Amino acid sequence: MKRTPNQEIIHSDILRYKTNKLPATLALLGIVFSCLYFCLLYGFRSNFFSNWQIGISVILTLFSLLITFLASEGIKGYNKKFVIVLIVLAAIQIIRIFGIPLSALRYDIANGNTVADETSTLYTRYFGVDLAPWTCFVFLTLWLCASAACLIASAVIGYINCVRLEAFNKKIESGEISVEKTIKEMNEEDEKAKALDLQPDKAAEEVR
Numbered sequence: 001m002k003r004t005p006n007q008e009i010i011h012s013d014i015l016r017y018k019t020n021k022l023p024a025t026l027a028l029l030g031i032v033f034s035c036l037y038f039c040l041l042y043g044f045r046s047n048f049f050s051n052w053q054i055g056i057s058v059i060l061t062l063f064s065l066l067i068t069f070l071a072s073e074g075i076k077g078y079n080k081k082f083v084i085v086l087i088v089l090a091a092i093q094i095i096r097i098f099g100i101p102l103s104a105l106r107y108d109i110a111n112g113n114t115v116a117d118e119t120s121t122l123y124t125r126y127f128g129v130d131l132a133p134w135t136c137f138v139f140l141t142l143w144l145c146a147s148a149a150c151l152i153a154s155a156v157i158g159y160i161n162c163v164r165l166e167a168f169n170k171k172i173e174s175g176e177i178s179v180e181k182t183i184k185e186m187n188e189e190d191e192k193a194k195a196l197d198l199q200p201d202k203a204a205e206e207v208r
Helices: 006-015 021-041 053-076 082-096 101-108 135-172 181-205
Strands: 124-126 128-133
Touching: 006 181, 021 053, 021 082, 021 101, 021 135, 053 082, 053 135, 082 101, 082 135, 101 135
Parallel strands: none
Antiparallel strands: 124 128
């Protein structure tokens, strides 16, 4: 149902007294997908990971998780600056697909290690399920894309709510909108509606 102008004012006024919860929750969901990503990534047994890249990956992963958490808290408090942070983090998640996961897959293919079995060094157990290299890459890509999608959604919804609250506060400061006056008008509208509802009942009683 479409809101009346007065209902829109009250709905916007509610934003002043509650946190930007949905975007913050989406950012935290992005962290969950990141955790699913690195739980699988660091479970690989490929020889590709016996180099310095895995160490850098661990450091960057921990750093990105910390920044994402701080961004979720920032957007929760209607801070528009963290919208940019969330967009950058989402871009990093997409770029990471073409980093270690894809490089590891290419390494395994180049070395003829495309099939995993119980005796293979590539045999990766992930939450009790045994995955081959291709399957691992698909899951890694899926988790990174899901994380990026959550971060982008958090940034977009968070920005919309921030702009909306900012514009509403400016209207209140300029005197263009008065919440007290709006509440009074809505109460009067309710009283008129009640009076109209009672009129048919009175008419019916008179007929009787």
